[in-house]
Amino acid sequence: xxxxxxxxxxxxxxSLMDExxxxxxxxxxxxxxxxRVAFCGYSIPHPSDNxxxxxxxxxxxxxxxxxxxxxxxxxxxxxxxxxxxxKAVADCKENRPSEHMNIDTP
Amino acid sequence: MPRVSALDMPDVPMGQLPEHLQLQRTRVVCKxxxxxxxxxxxxxxxxxxxxxxxxxxxxxxxxxxxIEVIRLTExxxxxxxxGIDASLANAFRRxxxxxxxxxxxxxVLMVNNTSVIADEVLAHRLGLIPLNAxxxxxxxxxxxxxxxxxxxxxxxxxxSCRKGGPRMTVKSDQLKWLPNGSELEMExxxxxxxxxxxxxxxxxxxxxxxxxxxxxxxxxxxxxxAKLGPGQAIELEAHAVKxxxxxxxKWSPVSTAWYRMLPEVVLLKDIKGDDAEKLxxxxxxxxxxxxxxxxxxxxATVSKPRACTLCRECIRGVNEELVELRRVKDHFxxxxxxxxxxxxxxxxxxxxxxxxxxxxxxxxxxx
Ligand code: SF4
Numbered sequence: 001x002x003x004x005x006x007x008x009x010x011x012x013x014x015s016l017m018d019e020x021x022x023x024x025x026x027x028x029x030x031x032x033x034x035x036r037v038a039f040c041g042y043s044i045p046h047p048s049d050n051x052x053x054x055x056x057x058x059x060x061x062x063x064x065x066x067x068x069x070x071x072x073x074x075x076x077x078x079x080x081x082x083x084x085x086x087k088a089v090a091d092c093k094e095n096r097p098s099e100h101m102n103i104d105t106p
Numbered sequence: 107m108p109r110v111s112a113l114d115m116p117d118v119p120m121g122q123l124p125e126h127l128q129l130q131r132t133r134v135v136c137k138x139x140x141x142x143x144x145x146x147x148x149x150x151x152x153x154x155x156x157x158x159x160x161x162x163x164x165x166x167x168x169x170x171x172x173i174e175v176i177r178l179t180e181x182x183x184x185x186x187x188x189g190i191d192a193s194l195a196n197a198f199r200r201x202x203x204x205x206x207x208x209x210x211x212x213x214v215l216m217v218n219n220t221s222v223i224a225d226e227v228l229a230h231r232l233g234l235i236p237l238n239a240x241x242x243x244x245x246x247x248x249x250x251x252x253x254x255x256x257x258x259x260x261x262x263x264x265x266s267c268r269k270g271g272p273r274m275t276v277k278s279d280q281l282k283w284l285p286n287g288s289e290l291e292m293e294x295x296x297x298x299x300x301x302x303x304x305x306x307x308x309x310x311x312x313x314x315x316x317x318x319x320x321x322x323x324x325x326x327x328x329x330x331x332a333k334l335g336p337g338q339a340i341e342l343e344a345h346a347v348k349x350x351x352x353x354x355x356k357w358s359p360v361s362t363a364w365y366r367m368l369p370e371v372v373l374l375k376d377i378k379g380d381d382a383e384k385l386x387x388x389x390x391x392x393x394x395x396x397x398x399x400x401x402x403x404x405x406a407t408v409s410k411p412r413a414c415t416l417c418r419e420c421i422r423g424v425n426e427e428l429v430e431l432r433r434v435k436d437h438f439x440x441x442x443x444x445x446x447x448x449x450x451x452x453x454x455x456x457x458x459x460x461x462x463x464x465x466x467x468x469x470x471x472x473x
Contacts, residue, residue, distance in 0.1 A: 016468060022200045023464050029193040032148035033162035068472050071465045076164055077194070078465070082458045084173045088185065089451045092175035 011039075012063035014054045020044065024052040030070040030077075036061050120157040127153070133370065136431040138421050146192055146435060176439075183450040187365070187438045195365055195438045201457040202363040207246075208447040209239040209259060209346045210356040215290055215304065217341040223332045231332075232344050233356040235278050236325040236446040239346070241359075242456075243316050247347040253287075253305040255314065259322050259346040260284040260305060263331070266339035274334050279327035281344065285311035290343055305345070325446035359453055361443040367433035369414035373406060375428055382406035385428070388420050412439075 003013045016023070024042040031040040031054075039057040056063040123131065130143045150161035170189035177184040187195060214229040221228075239259060247257040261281040267274045287307035294301050311317050332340060351358030371393055377385055385406050386394045395409035420429050442450040 014472075016471075019464065019468075020200075022197045022205070023461070023468070025193045026197045026461070029146075029148055029191050030162060033150050033160070035150045035159075035161045037150070064472055068469055071469050071472075073162060073164060075462050075465045075469075077167060078458050078462045080168050080171060081173075081190070081194075082455055084171060085185075085451075085454060085458070088173040088175050089178065092178050096178075 009062040009064070010060055011055075011057040012067075014056070014064075014067060016052050016054065018050050019052050020050070021052075024054055026074055027054065027067070027070050030073045031056060031067065034066060034070060034073075036066055123153060123156060123158055127156075132435055134367065134433040134435060136416055136418065136421075136433065138418060141433075148191070148193075178451065180449060181444040181446060182442070183454075184439065184441045186368070187440050189436055190438070191436065192438075195440070197461060198440075198454070198457050199363050199365060201460050202360050202442060202453060203358055204351040205460055206359045206448075206453055206456050207241045207348050207350050208357050208359045208445070209237050209241050209244060209348055210354075211235065211237075211261070211344040211346045212349065213345040213347075215288075215343040215345070217290070217343070219340050219342065220338045221332050221334050221340050222338075228332060228340070228342075232281075233354070235281075235329055235331075237322065237346055238320075238325045239322045239447065240316075240320075241348050241447060244348045246349075253345060253347075255287070255307040255309060255311050257347060258287070258305055259311070260288050261344045261346065262289065262342075263344065264341045265334065266341075267334035267336050269337045271336055273336065276331045276334060276340065277327065278324040278329040278331060280331075281324060283311075283322050284343075285313075285317070285322075288343060288345070304343070359445055359447055360450075361445050363440075363442045363453075365438040365440040367435065368437035368439060369411050369416060370432040370434055371408045371411045371414055371420075372430045372432060373408060373428065374430055377406040377428055379404060381428075385420060389414075390417065390419060391415055394420075 003015065021044070024044075028040055028042050031037050036058050037056065038059050040055060042052050042054045044052050054067070056067050058066050129135070131147050134141050134144050147160065150159070152160045167189070172186075172188040174186040174188070175183065176186060211229075211232045214225075214232055216225050216229075219225055219228065223231075237259065244259075245257045247253060251257060260283070262284050263276070263281050265274075265276050265280055287305035288303040291301040291303055311322065334340070349357040382394075382396055382404050386392075386396055391410075391413045393408060393410050393414050395407050397405045397407045399405050414431070416431060416433075418431065421427065421431060442453060444450045444453055448456070
């Protein structure tokens with residue numbers, strides 16, 4: 001859900017249901033690093049609601065697009081983390097097979 | 107770092123950060139009373155006036171990001187994650203603890219329990235037993251679903267202690283997997299109706315290829331469930347379903363998952379002779395060592411900074427600061443202890459996938 005004005009698309013608050021610090025803090029990180037962002041932050045209005053509000057104010061671009069890009073960046077980063085991790089684990093298994101013999105056998 | 111007036115600061119070429127700012131950006135400094143520079147400097151324009159671009163470059167992230175596996179065993183792993191922000195490292199940790207699904211006993215049908223342990227306590231204990239079942243092969247049991255072979259595992263416990271015999275201990279290996287589903291029958295709604303069991307399995311689980319080779323047993327055979335005195339008995343059926351740690355900790359796939367930032371111990375001055383000996387003695391985990399300079403001279407060195415627990419013993423009650431304790435902000439020593447359902451390296455991969463799905467979900471909601 002998005003709250004913003006129809007005339008000014010550059011600042012909006014996005015309300016994400018069923019999310020918490022896990023995602024909100026991560027997007028805040030990528031949003032903050034985006035030069036198009038003038039301000040961003042998130043809040044959890046009440047601890048017993050499963051909801052976070054993410055505020056994005058940009059220098060002109062549409063806040064929605066900027067948020068989408070931030071999420072897209074995050075996904076690229078996660079994919080890279082996964083491939084790097086898999087490679088590191090495979091390397092480790094190759095070099096030191098004796099330490100974890102039964103790891104994959106059922 | 108000593109205080110220097112801004113006017114005396116050395117000139118730095120445009121596009122580079124002066125040393126003290128670089129330190130602030132990349133290190134947490136642990137002073138005797140409290141750490142400083144703990145915040146992550148995330149804002150893209152934080153150093154704009156110095157011509158330094160602090161914005162996110164995916165290429166440079168990909169270039170600098172590194173993972174080194176330190177230790178990997180069947181249910182524990184330690185690895186270094188280098189070049190990532192704390193917000194992301196913390197997201198991985200949170201997902202590992204609370205949102206990677208596993209199977210755990212959720213419903214217990216008590217037939218008989220004459221042991222001293224109360225029904226609800228026994229049910230709770232059963233819930234916490236780690237099951238040797240791969241949660242990826244199962245579906246969630248949704249509210250209106252009937253329990254079937256794709257979303258439920260059924261176990262049976264039927265033990266009794268002989269009258270006049272010694273007391274006995276009930277361990278987790280006495281829980282028997284029922285691949286055909288529940289053996290108990292629901293009370294029929296009316297006399298003529300055919301009695302139905304509590305689950306509706308369409309086929310036996312051990313005829314399914316993914317389970318026929320690997321029975322859905324317990325991860326550990328020797329977990330104590332209850333103790334029975336002579337003449338006492340327990341008979342029950344336990345239904346395990348898929349869930350996540352956010353709902354109940356029994357579904358958490360890890361005993362725990364944590365990270366710490368890499369410690370960096372810096373000697374601000376050369377420490378020689380007796381002072382060096384004293385410093386080495388102060389540290390309980392032997393971070394420091396003594397280097398022999400020849401002709402009887404000794405000098406303190408930092409030999410094992412990674413072992414530092416940040417107890418701050420070495421900077422306690424000293425007049426003159428000799429040692430500075432720092433933490434590297436983007437170097438995490440990550441440890442995952444699996445509870446048993448999945449090996450730790452799979453858990454981490456699953457956690458990252460869950461985060462990706464979250465992003466994906468929000469992106470599609472936005473468009
Ligand atoms: S903080 Fe504690 S563990 Fe770390 S170097 Fe000092 S005395 Fe050793």
